[in-house]
Structure formats: structure tokens, C-alpha cells
Amino acid sequence: MIAGVPHVAGTGAVPVHCILGRNAGPMTGPGTNTYVIGDRRLAVLDPGPVDDQHLEAVLRFANGKPIDWIFVTHTHGDHSPGAAPLQRATGARLVGLLPPEGSGQDPTFTPARQFLDGERIDCGEFTMRLVHTPGHVSNHLCFLLEEDGLLFTGDHILEGTTPVILPPYGSMRHYLQSLEALKSLPLQALAPAHGRVMKQPFQMIDTLLRHRLRREQKVLRVLAEQAGALPLEALVRQVYDDVPARLLPLACKTLLAHLLKLQEDGRARCEWQAWSGVGQHER
Numbered sequence: 001m002i003a004g005v006p007h008v009a010g011t012g013a014v015p016v017h018c019i020l021g022r023n024a025g026p027m028t029g030p031g032t033n034t035y036v037i038g039d040r041r042l043a044v045l046d047p048g049p050v051d052d053q054h055l056e057a058v059l060r061f062a063n064g065k066p067i068d069w070i071f072v073t074h075t076h077g078d079h080s081p082g083a084a085p086l087q088r089a090t091g092a093r094l095v096g097l098l099p100p101e102g103s104g105q106d107p108t109f110t111p112a113r114q115f116l117d118g119e120r121i122d123c124g125e126f127t128m129r130l131v132h133t134p135g136h137v138s139n140h141l142c143f144l145l146e147e148d149g150l151l152f153t154g155d156h157i158l159e160g161t162t163p164v165i166l167p168p169y170g171s172m173r174h175y176l177q178s179l180e181a182l183k184s185l186p187l188q189a190l191a192p193a194h195g196r197v198m199k200q201p202f203q204m205i206d207t208l209l210r211h212r213l214r215r216e217q218k219v220l221r222v223l224a225e226q227a228g229a230l231p232l233e234a235l236v237r238q239v240y241d242d243v244p245a246r247l248l249p250l251a252c253k254t255l256l257a258h259l260l261k262l263q264e265d266g267r268a269r270c271e272w273q274a275w276s277g278v279g280q281h282e283r
Helices: 052-062 083-090 172-182 201-225 232-239 245-264
Strands: 016-020 033-037 042-045 067-071 093-095 120-122 127-132 141-145 150-154 189-192 268-271 274-277
Touching: 016 052, 033 052, 033 189, 052 083, 067 083, 127 172, 172 201, 172 245, 189 201, 201 232, 201 245, 201 268, 201 274, 232 245, 245 268
Parallel strands: 042 067, 067 093, 150 189
Antiparallel strands: 016 033, 033 042, 120 127, 127 141, 141 150, 268 274
16 A cells, blocks of 8 residues: 555445555554545545645545545544544544543544444445444444445554553453454454455454453463562563564553453452462462
């Protein structure tokens, strides 16, 4: 994919095109996928960061067709800040969830109203169903294009990597629950915020669940093998000994999410910022 050049991303009857943002990097991979959905009246999903050239690419592709809706999966800086200038240019309605209070996420994002899990938005040519998927962060939404079973997954499911879970506004327990809940939907494909469309949705979901549960077991094993408690920075080097050193700061965040879940389960404890396991006889 080339930034700014639209390509077909649809998998069924409803036209879907992807315009890759110009924000490639360690956290965003090739960049943020901005999806343009529809034929005569359009919706845009995840406009990305503020970038005049990217905004121009989206408007150029629309070619005068009205953009009625802007869907935002969550309010991280690589997803939502571009919504405000796109709305000013088009008058579109913003659909998404407000950033968590105190999170420091995008303060410019103001949805048209309060939206709820399971709501269906009639866009004329197609229908979008809102699916609340907390985990990566608490205000994360996926959007189901009902006519084609195409789920826009934001950062909930990514191609070729696993999302970072970001306490305190993200939760490993909620992430696992959200993944399980997706399996009840009539899915045909997954369209992530970073990477390519994936056409085996249930296989991908099960792979992610297995990966996270295997990592949880590794956390428990490392804790059980320690003579004493370990700080997070020492623990991550053992639990994530299979990832490059440059990724360990990100792995620390997801490891903390695992540990907080295990603490809630009564299987880990934290004292003086050091973590240890809880034996079965102590529960």
C-alpha cells in the first residue's frame, strides 16, 4: 500500500476503499488505514491524525460526493484528530465514544451524541452496527458493515501483530471478553486500522485468544519460579524474552495488564512495586 493512494478493501456488495495515512512508525506500522465506505453517499472511518495532505486525499477520492458520517474506533492520536477538520470540510456527523476522563486522549473529538453498544446506524446504502470492544482502551469501538459481514476492528485486532493493552484505561480482562463476544457476530472479514484485510475472522480471533492465554500462563510460570518479588522492568525481560529489546517498553504495558488481571483473580500480588505469585494454598 502507498500512502494517499486509494485501494479496494471491500469484500462484498458495499464499496469500501482504504487510504493509507502518512504516519508510518513503530506504533502504527505502515500507517493508519482510513476507510471510505459507500457509493453515492459516503462514510469515513478513522480519519487518522491531523494531516492536510491526507485530508485532501480523502476529499479528492470523494470527488464531490457527500460524506455524511465519520466513524472513529477510539481517540488515540493516530485515529481521531483528523475527524474535526474532516467534519468542518463536510458537515458529517461524528460517531464514536468520548475519551476517558483524565486519559489525555484526543480532546478535539466530540461525537454527535452518546452512542451505545449494539446501535445500528442507517447510512442509506448500508448499515453500520456499533460494537463496544474495551480492552486496548475503554472507549474502543468496532464497526460491523452488516451487509457484508466486514468488521472494522481499529486497534482491537491487527494484522501481523497483537495490540498493546494500556492500563489504566485498557484492561486485559475486558480485551479477552471483547474478543469472545465478537465470535457471536456474522463475520466474513476483518478490516484493521493497521495492516491488510483478513478473511478468516474466527481463526484470527481464536489465534489471538490462544496467544494471550499462553502469555498469561508464561507470566504465572515465571512468577512461580522466582524466589522473591520482581519489579515490572525485570519481569518483562523474562516473560517477553521472545521479543526484541526495543519493544520491551510496550511489552511492559501489556504485561501490567496481565498482572492486574491475575491480581483480580487472586493469582498475583504487588507489594512495593514488585510482583510475585500467589500459591494455591494462599487463595
